[in-house]
Amino acid sequence: MPVTPQEALQITSVLEQELDRRQRSITLWNDIYKGNQNLGFATDRFKAAFGGLFEGFSDNWSEVVCDAPSERLCPVGFRFGTGDEKDPPAADKGAQRIWQASNMDAWSQVAHTEASVKARSFVLVWADDPDADEVEPEITVEDATQCIVAYEPGSRRKRKAALKRFDGDDGYQYSTLYLRDELWKWRRQKATASGLILPSSMALSRWEPRGDRPDQQRIDNPLKRVPMVELRNRPRLIDDPTPEHRQVIPLQAALGKLIADMITASEAGAFPARWGTGIDLPKDPITGQEIDDPELWRLAVNKMLRASNPQARFGNFEAADLSNFVAGITLLTEHISALSRTPPTYFMGKIQNVSADALTAAEAGLTSKCRIKTTFLGEDWEEVLRLAFLVKGDTKRGNNPLAETIWRGVEYRTEAQHIDAVLKKKALGVPWRQLMEDAGYTPTQIDRMEAMLEQDANRAARALAFSGMTGETPGELEPGTEPAPQEEGALV
Structure with a gap:
């Protein structure tokens, strides 16, 4: 149901307050991921003695913890089921076209990384050019510091409203409120001090309509659905989602302090006096x-x-023994690996005398975690594609609950192991197309191989027909050639 401008402003204010509340945590998590962190366990005496000597130092394992799962999450296609078991759906070519047109092969990886670091990321779906004869959807990945989604009371799935707030280069701050029936666009002039634009929380002026015309403030939403989807990392029932490295932040701080102590000891006592x-x-x-x-x-x-x-x-004098520091550092990295279920091989500079079975077992935790993530993230990406089809006016696929995300395999295996597993599945009677998906090929590659198989079969059939007419041994014809025509009266 449409709302009045005053009601839209009130909704915007409520969402903005919650967005401001999240800023501090998001900034902290992002700084730790980038390695911009202080020595959390350094005492005042340590700081007084060494000042800013270690200010730029960081042995950052948080980046590894966040990137390890996100780099394995790769959607390669989508299916839209029909509900008829006799007609198994193939990968939807229309969905693939929309996905490729918005460069989502690349930007979906960014969305996963952002959610892993900041606990949330957002995806916005809207028309590329609403005035075009044929409207095409545009999918964009949005940052957690700029966006927020509100849900219906008691629901974690039904979106009620969404807000995107961002700073312009013209001294204004802009925001867009997304509702089911309409969009409201606002702007406000940011407070300045000595010619510098202050942070968003210090913008003093009230929101005002963006632009000079009424149609630049309120826009009808033809989708009848909030067009922003939230990707949540480690979702919970009541608690907020958390970033991937949340539980290892204290260990990361202790690790940095211990390495700083080792560097200090090496400077003071590693060289024998x-x-x-x-x-x-x-x-x-x-x-x-x-x-x-x-x-x-x-x-x-x-x-x-x-x-x-x-x-x-x-x-x-005897030199300082740094092996005690090495033992402590090794212990902390092992704890980080265990808590985050990141394989120990990610923390080791070299691997020696480790069997393939041992490496597979070491990655079992990360593989299991990634499979769970594909379940939740797959639901979000399916909603994104439904919104994209609604933009195109395709209500059949836009309201289809039988959508499915096709993911690339989340486990790392050698090529020999991978193909051996596929061959064993073939012996069980698994269909060819499913085998190709299990082998890691994308729907586009599978379609291309299927066309090649048909071409090979046609060439083989022509060669067989030619040999039957001439009595020669069957051989493969060159592509584009046909069997030679038979003379009139020739025996077949």
Whole structure:
């Protein structure tokens, strides 16, 4: 049901307050992912002694934890079922065209990474050119610092409203409120200080209609559905979703502090200090005072120490043992691996004497986690494609609940292991097209191979027919050639 401008402003204000509440956590999670983090366990004495020496230092494993699952999540196609078991649906070519037109092969990976880092990412579906004769959908990935989706009370699926807020380069801040029946567009002038634009939370002016015409403020929503979809990482029933590296943030801070301590120890005690006793120092002939010249103790490859006193002794202090730090660092990385279910091989610089079965077992946790993610994210991507078909006016596929996302395999296997598994499935009677999907080919590649198989079969049939007419041994004809015509009266 349409709302009044005052009601639209009120909804915008409520969504904006919740969006502002999320900013601090999102910024923190993103900074840790990028390695912009302080030594969380450094004491005041440590900071006073070393100042900003370690300000730019970061041994960042949070990036590995976030990227490990997101890099394995790759949608390759979509099916839209018919409900008739006798007619199994193939990959939808219309969905593939929409997906490719919006460059979603690449941007879907960005959406997964953003959700992994910031707990949420958003996908907006709207018309590329609403005034065109043939409307085409445009799918864009949106950032969690700019967007928010509200759901119906008691529902985690039915979207009630959505808001996108962003800063322009003209001194204005813009926002768009998405409702089921309409869109409302606002702008406001940002507060400035000494010619600098202040952060969004300090924008003082009220929202006003964007543009000079009424139709630039309110737009009808022909989809009758909120066109923004939220991708949630690690969704919960009541609690908010969390980023992939949330549980390892304290370990990451401890790891950085321990490595900083190791660097400090290597600077102070890793090089053995020398000592000497019973050494007669030279004396000043005038004052009689001993001369303690530092140059006497600066050793080099072309220098040596000598003493006239036969009781003189020289020696070295023991260097600091850094192996204790290495053991602690190894322990923390193992904990990070276990908590995040990231394979230990991701944290190791080299792998020795590890069997293929052991590597597969080490990746079992990550593989299982990725399969669960494809279940939830697949539902979101299916809703995105439904919205895209609604933009094109295709209500059949736009309202089809039997959509399915086709994912590339989430486990890493050698080519030999992969093909061996496919051949065993073939022995069980699995259809050819399903075997090709299990082998990792995209729907486009499978269609292309299917056409090639038909061409090969046609050439083989022509060659067989030619051999039957001439009595020659069957052979493969060159592409584009036909059997030679038979003379009149020839025996067949």
